[in-house]
Amino acid sequence: MATLEIHDLHVSVEAENGPREILRGVDLTVKQGETHAIMGPNGSGKSTLAYSLAGHPKYTITGGTVTLDGENVLEMSVDERARAGVFLAMQYPVEVPGVSVSNFLRTSATAVRGEAPKLRTWVKEVKEAMERLQMDPAFAERNVNEGFSGGEKKRHEILQLELLKPKIAILDETDSGLDVDALRIVSEGVNRVRETGEVGTLLITHYTRILRYIKPDFVHVFANGRIAESGGAELADKLEEEGYEAYVTKGGVTA
């Protein structure tokens, strides 16, 4: 069973006046089949965690370990991590002009699966996945993320999640900027992948709204670059009522 283990992770970014520490000792274990919600106020380091796990060059790991089934993730390049089974659904997916969605998806699936998917089954696979996400077939011929609305970008991210079948899926604020209909469709997509039992999900969000559609097994409150409190789904209810104020104040004192 695939397991992502994060131990005492410290991460810095280069700021104007030297490196600034954003993650200050994160400990977290995500197993295949589990869903962990990471919740926290703006600036608490949630997205930094997501991008650090995917290997974004902007972030420098200054301490700690990340392993996937015992393999050192931090030593892998960005593409190696993806091929090892780590998937990051991005909050702000970038435009890639000149590259069509269909070409991109096939190139990506070929890389992740280690061989080119058979054309006939692939076309069907993509078409069905797009239908489930209520995406217009014409989408496949557009350039990656070029001129996509916020909702289209998120559907496109979840489409990739469904097609690439990662071991660990990190969803970085996938709910942000979505109206209720889009949120439902995107959540259903995530749930289809979860129901296979083959993915461990790290759901990063600012709001509890998405947790009505995607039920987490664990909820972690992120504040000041580390996990301040962990619990079950009931912790989300508490956050819904009380907000992050208690953690921000507490974090402020310890920082």
Added chain:
Amino acid sequence: MADNTPAGSTTDGAIQVGGPRQPIDARVSAPASYDVADFPVPHGREEEWRFTPLARLRGLHDGTAVADGAGIKVEVSVPEGVTVETVGRDDARLGKAGKPVDRVAAQAYTSFEKASVVSVPKETVLTEPIRISVRGEGGVAFGHQVVEVGAFAEAVVVLDHTGDATLAANVEYLIGDGAKLTVVSVQDWDRTAVHAAQHTALVGRDASFKSVIVTFGGDLVRLHPRVVYGAPGGEAELYGLYFTDNGQHQEHRLFVDHDTPHCRSNVAYKGALQGQDAHAVWIGDVLIRAAAEGTDTYELNRNLVLTDGARVDSVPNLEIETGEIVGAGHASATGRFDDEQLFYLMARGIPADEARRLVVRGFFAELVQQIGIPELEERLIAKIEAELEASVA
């Protein structure tokens, strides 16, 4: 990366509407002329020379470059029915498309000894291309080439430049009424070559001219693709593709002179740059003169910067002296293949070199398809792949 930029909001462009005091051709330091003596030696601050590293022209601009007989070897192979002649300077067909517009082109016109004239008789429709191979042999040369296509004839010319040379040349295309001419000029020079040339097309009544300029090689390549219309109804499509590597200077200076009513022009140039001091220059001048009612024109330049250290100067310039036109527009945009795009593609398992290939292939694909000659399209795609291999190696 920027999307279509509406006219008037280009990266470094200018639109002038209504009788400019200084038409495009008057911005240059001397009027067009066949005689090199009519042009002062450029010093680099002149409008038409300010982007060009003069020191790398090997004396083509100041008279110190002298033909040494070992410059280039030209081979022309033509399908049946097409004639090839080598003619002297006094041949009446020379210089008909237009005068040289800068000192180097005038130097070429003043210095060439023999010209080559390829003629396609009227109403002859060729099924095979005319091939003109210019092979650089390491020396200095001044060339003159004329391609004459008779009324209602149809032809494709592939003009291929390879090897090493210091070459200044004029190429003239005389396109008869109702004729169709496609010219693909490939600058596949060795890395050391210096090539400056003016390609001028005189488009006849209801004639079509398609130019595809492909520049990969050379140390310095500076081309003037120019179009003038002899009569109404003419159409010109000017496509270009360049791949500028570290240290290379590749400059394309286009001019479409709409001085005749009811003519069309469409310009699309795309370039990719990679490496330290790769420098691409694109100047797109379109002038719609007062007489040119019913003109329809559009010009576009796109650049894709793949690495740090490369530089693009893109200057579209549209001058309109009549409001009675169908359409006129221009767009220029320079984008980077940036770290965020690379990260996105790599985060989907795609290795860095493949990600770069994916983007560049996509960038050029649409333009390559416009060429309409499958054999050439394949060669270009292979060449683009090879350029990318070199960059990631």
